[in-house]
Amino acid sequence: MKSNNDVIIVGGGIIGLACAHYLIEKNVSVRIIEQEVVGSGASHGNCGLLYFSDVIPLCEPGAVRREIFKAMMGKSSLYIKPTLDIKLIHWLLKFAAHCNATQMKAASKAKNDILRYSLDLFETFFLEHTIECDFEKKGLLLLFKDKKSFEGYESTNTFLQNFGFGAKALEKDEAQKLEPAIHKDIAGAWYDQSIWHLRPEMLVDAWKKLLIKKGLMIEEKCKMTGFEIDQGKIKSVYTVKGQYKADAFVLATGAWTPDMEKQLDLRIPVHPGKGYSITMERPDQSCEIPCYLYEKNIVATPWKTGYRLGGTMEFSGFTDELNAKRLSRLITGAKEYLNTSVRHPILEQWSGLRPMTYDDLPIIDRSPFQNNLFIATGHGMLGLTLATGTGKAVCDMICNGNARIDLAPFSMDRF
Numbered sequence: 001m002k003s004n005n006d007v008i009i010v011g012g013g014i015i016g017l018a019c020a021h022y023l024i025e026k027n028v029s030v031r032i033i034e035q036e037v038v039g040s041g042a043s044h045g046n047c048g049l050l051y052f053s054d055v056i057p058l059c060e061p062g063a064v065r066r067e068i069f070k071a072m073m074g075k076s077s078l079y080i081k082p083t084l085d086i087k088l089i090h091w092l093l094k095f096a097a098h099c100n101a102t103q104m105k106a107a108s109k110a111k112n113d114i115l116r117y118s119l120d121l122f123e124t125f126f127l128e129h130t131i132e133c134d135f136e137k138k139g140l141l142l143l144f145k146d147k148k149s150f151e152g153y154e155s156t157n158t159f160l161q162n163f164g165f166g167a168k169a170l171e172k173d174e175a176q177k178l179e180p181a182i183h184k185d186i187a188g189a190w191y192d193q194s195i196w197h198l199r200p201e202m203l204v205d206a207w208k209k210l211l212i213k214k215g216l217m218i219e220e221k222c223k224m225t226g227f228e229i230d231q232g233k234i235k236s237v238y239t240v241k242g243q244y245k246a247d248a249f250v251l252a253t254g255a256w257t258p259d260m261e262k263q264l265d266l267r268i269p270v271h272p273g274k275g276y277s278i279t280m281e282r283p284d285q286s287c288e289i290p291c292y293l294y295e296k297n298i299v300a301t302p303w304k305t306g307y308r309l310g311g312t313m314e315f316s317g318f319t320d321e322l323n324a325k326r327l328s329r330l331i332t333g334a335k336e337y338l339n340t341s342v343r344h345p346i347l348e349q350w351s352g353l354r355p356m357t358y359d360d361l362p363i364i365d366r367s368p369f370q371n372n373l374f375i376a377t378g379h380g381m382l383g384l385t386l387a388t389g390t391g392k393a394v395c396d397m398i399c400n401g402n403a404r405i406d407l408a409p410f411s412m413d414r415f
């Protein structure tokens with residue numbers, strides 16, 4: 001049996017690190033157990049947006065019809081591998097059932113609460129710590145090729161204004177004046193200034209170093225294989241390097257979390273939603289403001305130290321295979337919106353697995369059956385953005401019994 005800790009966090013992604021951060025601030029002794037190396041999962045090569053206004057869930061009314069239509073036209077960034085996987089089929093049906101106005105309203109409110117909370121916490125975090133991660137507050141330009149979609153975004157924007165967010169419509173000329181890298185063929189843009197960006201792998205690296213200095217212990221190449229459970233409590237975790245004991249445990253294992261469902265007797269309907277990115281040095285006339293290429297669902301993120309194109313959503317199980325066609329679509333798609341969208345050589349081609357729930361809300365809860373186990377997963381497209389809110393909520397549940405925000409919408413009861 002390895003040494004005793006107050007808290008063991010299984011999973012060294014951005015969510016695990018954020019949980020560790022707030023616990024260590026409270027003088028809790030923390031150890032992260034990671035099967036690979038810290039930050040090697042979805043938290044590595046994502047687009048780096050702190051997308052605080054992303055209030056609307058993926059399962060909005062009309063989402064299924066729209067994606068089927070786009071898929072028929074060969075224009076969808078979504079791919080679902082034909083499958084007999086009953087769990088995935090169930091997940092997809094549940095997703096479809098959630099595409100209605102009532103669910104959207106409730107999910108938007110819940111998302112807004114945790115997005116706002118995360119925003120405030122990130123603000124404090126960057127004021128209190130020097131973290132080298134190319135962090136900037138430049139907003140996001142949503143670029144539209146299609147005039148109808150550009151004009152149609154007005155209703156989305158009105159919805160977002162109810163939450164105190166909202167973008168400014170820019171005609172093509174105005175958009176090009178603001179961002180000369182934009183292609184002459186776009187129809188228009190919406191400029192959302194509430195969005196920040198950073199380089200995620202730099203954040204993970206710098207955050208890890210900061211926490212190690214403050215006492216965080218990390219076991220890498222240390223896959224957890226199970227729990228020792230006794231009378232409704234977790235006593236220790238079994239890993240390939242031995243057994244680790246603690247008073248409380250956090251499961252922050254991203255897309256892999258359902259591996260533990262059976263042993264914990266829990267329903268954790270999280271599926272891996274694979275995304276891709278391509279990273280390079282900045283093109284000579286790269287955009288200065290991050291751009292969301294609306295019809296293609298591609299993000300172009302410029303940093304001082306580099307440039308990334310990212311996107312796509314593939315439901316094809318736990319594979320890290322790099323699909324050349326999907327990667328090349330990032331480049332061809334970006335060329336339609338940006339003048340210089342690529343620079344050779346390509347430094348990294350990457351895929352990552354987003355932990356997706358069918359209602360597009362994270363799971364942040366205490367296990368109903370093991371009262372010293374806390375689950376923090378299912379952050380889908382927003383794990384980076386929601387890291388601080390999630391980490392603080394988990395810390396407060398462990399240290400005070402309750403979080404400062406309402407976690408009911410993120411509870412496991414809903415499954």
Ligand SMILES: Cc1cc2nc3c(=O)[nH]c(=O)nc-3n(C[C@H](O)[C@H](O)[C@H](O)COP(=O)(O)OP(=O)(O)OC[C@H]3O[C@@H](n4cnc5c(N)ncnc54)[C@H](O)[C@@H]3O)c2cc1C
Pocket residue numbers: 010011012013014015016033034035036037038039040041042043044045046047048049050051222223224225252253254255256257273274275276277310311312351352353354355376377378379380381382383384385386
């Ligand atoms: C292409 C792409 C672009 C994205 N862009 C954005 C963006 O701009 N903004 C945003 O907010 N979000 C974005 N996301 C989503 C974001 O990356 C994820 O939501 C987030 O990284 C999830 O963090 P996590 O810590 O839960 O998971 P991960 O980072 O995957 O971490 C989970 C960790 O658990 C470890 N683990 C799993 N099982 C075990 C085990 N049994 N034992 C030990 N360790 C284990 C894994 O190795 C992994 O390191 C994007 C995702 C993709 C794919």
